[in-house]
Amino acid sequence: MKYYIIALLLCLTGCTSVPVERKFPEVPNVLLGKCPQLKTIETETTVFSELTKTVVQNYTTYYECAVKNDAWIEWYQVQKKIFEEVK
Amino acid sequence: MTIMWMLSWLPDFFWHLLLAAGVVAVLASLVLKRIPFVSNYRIPLQYGGIAAVIFSVWMEGGIANEAKWQARVKELEAKIAVAEAKSKEENVKIVTKVVTKTEYYKERGADIIQYVDREITKYDNTCPVPKEVVKAHNDAAVPGDKK
Numbered sequence: 001m002k003y004y005i006i007a008l009l010l011c012l013t014g015c016t017s018v019p020v021e022r023k024f025p026e027v028p029n030v031l032l033g034k035c036p037q038l039k040t041i042e043t044e045t046t047v048f049s050e051l052t053k054t055v056v057q058n059y060t061t062y063y064e065c066a067v068k069n070d071a072w073i074e075w076y077q078v079q080k081k082i083f084e085e086v087k
Numbered sequence: 088m089t090i091m092w093m094l095s096w097l098p099d100f101f102w103h104l105l106l107a108a109g110v111v112a113v114l115a116s117l118v119l120k121r122i123p124f125v126s127n128y129r130i131p132l133q134y135g136g137i138a139a140v141i142f143s144v145w146m147e148g149g150i151a152n153e154a155k156w157q158a159r160v161k162e163l164e165a166k167i168a169v170a171e172a173k174s175k176e177e178n179v180k181i182v183t184k185v186v187t188k189t190e191y192y193k194e195r196g197a198d199i200i201q202y203v204d205r206e207i208t209k210y211d212n213t214c215p216v217p218k219e220v221v222k223a224h225n226d227a228a229v230p231g232d233k234k
Contacts, residue, residue, distance in 0.1 A: 038228040046216040060196030
Protein backbone atom coordinates (compact mmCIF):
# COMPACT_ATOMS: atom_id res chain seq x y z
CA MET A 1 0.00 0.00 0.00
CA LYS A 2 2.76 2.43 0.95
CA TYR A 3 4.42 1.84 -2.45
CA TYR A 4 1.20 2.82 -4.18
CA ILE A 5 1.07 6.03 -2.13
CA ILE A 6 4.71 6.82 -2.98
CA ALA A 7 4.11 6.07 -6.67
CA LEU A 8 0.99 8.27 -6.63
CA LEU A 9 2.91 11.12 -4.96
CA LEU A 10 5.67 10.82 -7.56
CA CYS A 11 3.10 11.12 -10.32
CA LEU A 12 1.42 14.08 -8.62
CA THR A 13 4.70 16.02 -8.49
CA GLY A 14 4.41 16.37 -12.26
CA CYS A 15 0.86 17.71 -12.00
CA THR A 16 1.78 20.63 -9.72
CA SER A 17 4.01 22.44 -12.21
CA VAL A 18 2.36 24.95 -14.53
CA PRO A 19 4.92 25.99 -17.15
CA VAL A 20 3.37 29.21 -18.53
CA GLU A 21 0.94 31.48 -16.72
CA ARG A 22 -1.23 33.98 -18.56
CA LYS A 23 -2.86 36.94 -16.87
CA PHE A 24 -6.33 38.13 -17.79
CA PRO A 25 -5.92 41.44 -19.64
CA GLU A 26 -6.46 44.46 -17.46
CA VAL A 27 -9.61 46.52 -17.99
CA PRO A 28 -9.22 50.32 -17.82
CA ASN A 29 -10.98 51.82 -14.77
CA VAL A 30 -12.79 54.31 -16.96
CA LEU A 31 -14.82 51.44 -18.44
CA LEU A 32 -15.81 49.94 -15.10
CA GLY A 33 -18.25 52.67 -14.02
CA LYS A 34 -21.97 52.07 -14.38
CA CYS A 35 -24.11 54.24 -16.60
CA PRO A 36 -25.92 56.91 -14.54
CA GLN A 37 -29.70 57.11 -14.23
CA LEU A 38 -31.48 59.48 -16.57
CA LYS A 39 -32.81 62.66 -15.00
CA THR A 40 -36.49 63.27 -14.37
CA ILE A 41 -38.37 66.57 -14.19
CA GLU A 42 -39.93 67.80 -10.97
CA THR A 43 -43.67 67.51 -11.50
CA GLU A 44 -44.23 71.05 -10.22
CA THR A 45 -41.90 72.47 -12.88
CA THR A 46 -43.73 72.66 -16.12
CA VAL A 47 -41.51 75.27 -17.71
CA PHE A 48 -40.67 74.52 -21.32
CA SER A 49 -36.94 75.41 -20.97
CA GLU A 50 -36.57 73.07 -17.96
CA LEU A 51 -38.08 70.22 -19.92
CA THR A 52 -35.72 70.92 -22.82
CA LYS A 53 -32.69 71.12 -20.50
CA THR A 54 -33.50 67.79 -18.90
CA VAL A 55 -33.92 66.18 -22.30
CA VAL A 56 -30.56 67.61 -23.40
CA GLN A 57 -28.86 66.36 -20.21
CA ASN A 58 -30.33 62.91 -20.74
CA TYR A 59 -29.12 62.80 -24.34
CA THR A 60 -25.66 63.78 -23.11
CA THR A 61 -25.80 60.99 -20.53
CA TYR A 62 -26.77 58.54 -23.25
CA TYR A 63 -23.85 59.52 -25.49
CA GLU A 64 -21.38 59.31 -22.59
CA CYS A 65 -22.65 55.83 -21.83
CA ALA A 66 -22.58 54.85 -25.51
CA VAL A 67 -18.91 55.87 -25.65
CA LYS A 68 -18.18 53.43 -22.81
CA ASN A 69 -20.18 50.68 -24.46
CA ASP A 70 -18.38 51.15 -27.78
CA ALA A 71 -15.07 51.18 -25.90
CA TRP A 72 -15.97 47.83 -24.25
CA ILE A 73 -16.64 46.31 -27.67
CA GLU A 74 -13.35 47.68 -29.01
CA TRP A 75 -11.48 46.51 -25.89
CA TYR A 76 -12.86 42.98 -26.28
CA GLN A 77 -12.03 42.77 -29.98
CA VAL A 78 -8.49 44.15 -29.55
CA GLN A 79 -7.70 41.97 -26.51
CA LYS A 80 -9.09 38.87 -28.22
CA LYS A 81 -6.87 39.52 -31.25
CA ILE A 82 -3.79 40.00 -29.02
CA PHE A 83 -4.68 36.84 -27.06
CA GLU A 84 -5.04 34.76 -30.21
CA GLU A 85 -1.72 35.98 -31.59
CA VAL A 86 0.14 34.14 -28.79
CA LYS A 87 0.45 30.51 -29.86
CA MET B 88 6.32 12.81 -14.63
CA THR B 89 8.73 10.78 -12.55
CA ILE B 90 11.49 11.41 -15.10
CA MET B 91 11.09 15.15 -14.71
CA TRP B 92 11.10 14.79 -10.95
CA MET B 93 14.34 12.81 -11.07
CA LEU B 94 15.86 15.27 -13.53
CA SER B 95 15.09 18.11 -11.17
CA TRP B 96 16.99 16.37 -8.36
CA LEU B 97 20.08 15.20 -10.23
CA PRO B 98 22.26 17.34 -12.50
CA ASP B 99 22.34 16.49 -16.21
CA PHE B 100 26.01 15.55 -16.17
CA PHE B 101 25.18 12.66 -13.78
CA TRP B 102 23.26 10.95 -16.60
CA HIS B 103 26.04 11.66 -19.11
CA LEU B 104 28.54 10.10 -16.70
CA LEU B 105 26.26 7.11 -16.09
CA LEU B 106 25.97 6.53 -19.84
CA ALA B 107 29.73 6.77 -20.27
CA ALA B 108 30.28 4.46 -17.27
CA GLY B 109 27.77 1.95 -18.71
CA VAL B 110 29.52 1.90 -22.08
CA VAL B 111 32.90 1.55 -20.38
CA ALA B 112 31.53 -1.28 -18.19
CA VAL B 113 30.19 -3.20 -21.20
CA LEU B 114 33.47 -2.76 -23.06
CA ALA B 115 35.44 -3.69 -19.96
CA SER B 116 33.40 -6.86 -19.51
CA LEU B 117 34.51 -7.92 -23.00
CA VAL B 118 38.17 -7.25 -22.13
CA LEU B 119 38.00 -8.77 -18.62
CA LYS B 120 37.08 -12.23 -19.88
CA ARG B 121 40.60 -12.49 -21.25
CA ILE B 122 42.12 -11.83 -17.86
CA PRO B 123 41.77 -14.96 -15.74
CA PHE B 124 41.91 -13.41 -12.26
CA VAL B 125 39.22 -10.77 -12.74
CA SER B 126 36.96 -12.71 -15.10
CA ASN B 127 34.61 -13.43 -12.15
CA TYR B 128 33.42 -9.80 -12.31
CA ARG B 129 32.61 -9.99 -16.00
CA ILE B 130 28.93 -11.02 -15.78
CA PRO B 131 27.79 -8.50 -13.10
CA LEU B 132 29.80 -5.79 -14.86
CA GLN B 133 28.20 -6.60 -18.20
CA TYR B 134 24.62 -6.70 -16.83
CA GLY B 135 25.23 -3.61 -14.74
CA GLY B 136 26.70 -1.83 -17.77
CA ILE B 137 23.77 -2.76 -20.02
CA ALA B 138 21.29 -1.66 -17.36
CA ALA B 139 23.17 1.63 -16.90
CA VAL B 140 23.24 2.25 -20.67
CA ILE B 141 19.51 1.53 -21.08
CA PHE B 142 18.47 3.65 -18.10
CA SER B 143 20.82 6.54 -18.89
CA VAL B 144 19.74 6.61 -22.57
CA TRP B 145 16.15 6.79 -21.37
CA MET B 146 17.05 9.66 -19.04
CA GLU B 147 19.03 11.38 -21.83
CA GLY B 148 15.81 11.31 -23.84
CA GLY B 149 14.08 12.91 -20.87
CA ILE B 150 16.77 15.63 -20.69
CA ALA B 151 16.43 16.38 -24.40
CA ASN B 152 12.64 16.48 -24.11
CA GLU B 153 12.82 18.72 -21.03
CA ALA B 154 15.23 21.09 -22.83
CA LYS B 155 12.84 21.27 -25.78
CA TRP B 156 9.91 22.13 -23.51
CA GLN B 157 11.91 24.67 -21.51
CA ALA B 158 12.81 26.40 -24.80
CA ARG B 159 9.15 26.38 -25.79
CA VAL B 160 8.17 27.81 -22.38
CA LYS B 161 10.72 30.62 -22.74
CA GLU B 162 9.48 31.37 -26.24
CA LEU B 163 5.88 31.53 -24.98
CA GLU B 164 6.85 33.69 -22.00
CA ALA B 165 8.54 36.14 -24.37
CA LYS B 166 5.44 36.22 -26.60
CA ILE B 167 3.20 36.74 -23.56
CA ALA B 168 5.38 39.63 -22.35
CA VAL B 169 5.06 41.26 -25.78
CA ALA B 170 1.29 40.65 -25.79
CA GLU B 171 0.90 42.15 -22.30
CA ALA B 172 2.83 45.25 -23.35
CA LYS B 173 0.68 45.53 -26.48
CA SER B 174 -2.46 45.05 -24.39
CA LYS B 175 -1.47 47.94 -22.08
CA GLU B 176 -0.64 50.10 -25.10
CA GLU B 177 -4.09 49.42 -26.59
CA ASN B 178 -5.73 50.18 -23.23
CA VAL B 179 -4.08 53.61 -23.21
CA LYS B 180 -5.44 54.27 -26.72
CA ILE B 181 -8.96 53.19 -25.67
CA VAL B 182 -8.88 55.31 -22.49
CA THR B 183 -7.70 58.34 -24.47
CA LYS B 184 -10.52 57.84 -26.96
CA VAL B 185 -13.13 57.49 -24.17
CA VAL B 186 -11.89 60.58 -22.31
CA THR B 187 -11.75 62.68 -25.50
CA LYS B 188 -15.23 61.68 -26.66
CA THR B 189 -16.74 62.09 -23.17
CA GLU B 190 -15.27 65.57 -22.92
CA TYR B 191 -16.67 66.40 -26.35
CA TYR B 192 -20.20 65.26 -25.42
CA LYS B 193 -20.03 67.13 -22.09
CA GLU B 194 -18.98 70.34 -23.82
CA ARG B 195 -21.59 69.88 -26.51
CA GLY B 196 -24.31 69.33 -23.87
CA ALA B 197 -23.17 72.43 -21.99
CA ASP B 198 -23.27 74.48 -25.22
CA ILE B 199 -26.81 73.33 -25.97
CA ILE B 200 -27.92 74.15 -22.42
CA GLN B 201 -26.50 77.64 -22.88
CA TYR B 202 -28.53 77.89 -26.07
CA VAL B 203 -31.63 76.76 -24.17
CA ASP B 204 -30.99 79.39 -21.47
CA ARG B 205 -30.53 82.03 -24.14
CA GLU B 206 -33.24 81.16 -26.67
CA ILE B 207 -35.78 78.67 -25.29
CA THR B 208 -36.46 80.55 -22.03
CA LYS B 209 -38.18 83.19 -24.20
CA TYR B 210 -41.06 80.75 -24.69
CA ASP B 211 -41.43 79.70 -21.03
CA ASN B 212 -44.39 81.98 -20.47
CA THR B 213 -46.03 81.51 -23.85
CA CYS B 214 -45.62 77.76 -24.07
CA PRO B 215 -46.57 75.99 -20.80
CA VAL B 216 -45.84 72.29 -20.60
CA PRO B 217 -48.76 70.07 -19.62
CA LYS B 218 -48.17 67.79 -16.62
CA GLU B 219 -48.98 64.80 -18.83
CA VAL B 220 -45.93 65.57 -20.98
CA VAL B 221 -43.73 65.70 -17.87
CA LYS B 222 -45.21 62.42 -16.63
CA ALA B 223 -44.58 60.69 -19.96
CA HIS B 224 -40.98 61.94 -19.95
CA ASN B 225 -40.34 60.84 -16.35
CA ASP B 226 -41.87 57.43 -16.92
CA ALA B 227 -39.56 56.92 -19.88
CA ALA B 228 -36.51 58.16 -17.95
CA VAL B 229 -36.82 55.72 -15.04
CA PRO B 230 -36.39 52.03 -15.83
CA GLY B 231 -39.19 50.88 -13.53
CA ASP B 232 -39.52 47.46 -11.92
CA LYS B 233 -39.26 44.33 -13.99
CA LYS B 234 -42.34 42.14 -13.54
